[in-house]
Amino acid sequence: MASKVPIDQPEAKTTVNPAAVREAALTLFAERGYHGTALSQIAGVLGIRTPSLYNHMRAKQDLLRDIVSETTEQVWADYEQAVEGVDDVVERLRRAARVYALRHATHRREALIVNRDIASVEEPARSRVLELRRRHAQAIKGLIDEGVREGRFDEPESTLAAFGILEMCVSIARWFREDGPQSAETVADTYSTYALRVAGLG
Numbered sequence: 001m002a003s004k005v006p007i008d009q010p011e012a013k014t015t016v017n018p019a020a021v022r023e024a025a026l027t028l029f030a031e032r033g034y035h036g037t038a039l040s041q042i043a044g045v046l047g048i049r050t051p052s053l054y055n056h057m058r059a060k061q062d063l064l065r066d067i068v069s070e071t072t073e074q075v076w077a078d079y080e081q082a083v084e085g086v087d088d089v090v091e092r093l094r095r096a097a098r099v100y101a102l103r104h105a106t107h108r109r110e111a112l113i114v115n116r117d118i119a120s121v122e123e124p125a126r127s128r129v130l131e132l133r134r135r136h137a138q139a140i141k142g143l144i145d146e147g148v149r150e151g152r153f154d155e156p157e158s159t160l161a162a163f164g165i166l167e168m169c170v171s172i173a174r175w176f177r178e179d180g181p182q183s184a185e186t187v188a189d190t191y192s193t194y195a196l197r198v199a200g201l202g
Contacts, residue, residue, distance in 0.1 A: 097195030
């Protein structure tokens with residue numbers, strides 16, 4: 001059985017609709033895992049009978065697919081927006097790492113689900129998600145390679161460096177708490193500085 005991860009609970013819903021079903025699924029998937037969550041548990045959170053869920057959704061797999069696909073698309077959109085129009089490669093990597101770290105602090109449930117349950121997403125959606133994740137990793141690697149060519153970074157193992165940057169940001173979702181000693185923005189700023197060190201900022 002998957003261990004429970006404490007997640008900030010969503011606000012109580014007064015109306016059952018597709019958004020409310022998704023919100024309940026987000027919390028339960030993050031806490032229990034996709035396979036550890038039954039539709040009856042989602043219905044229980046909403047205060048309805050399980051068959052009534054089908055008035056607002058098609059299948060549990062659809063909930064997972066939409067959460068994982070939309071989250072991954074948003075991560076890529078974050079990256080593109082962060083680096084758009086920025087010439088300096090060091091600043092581009094800093095911004096790319098910061099926005100990725102910030103998303104993992106502010107969208108913890110989505111991050112936990114994507115990084116734990118992606119293998120449970122059925123095809124063809126899983127392949128699309130994995131391709132987008134590869135594109136993101138290649139983009140981070142490309143920034144490091146560009147910085148090395150310009151003499152700004154000195155890390156020759158750009159693939160490992162990119163993996164390290166992404167993975168340390170992913171870990172934020174596992175430990176960050178909104179009531180903790182540091183804000184999401186402070187953590188993101190700190191991790192963006194770490195990212196530059198990993199890349200070998202000269």
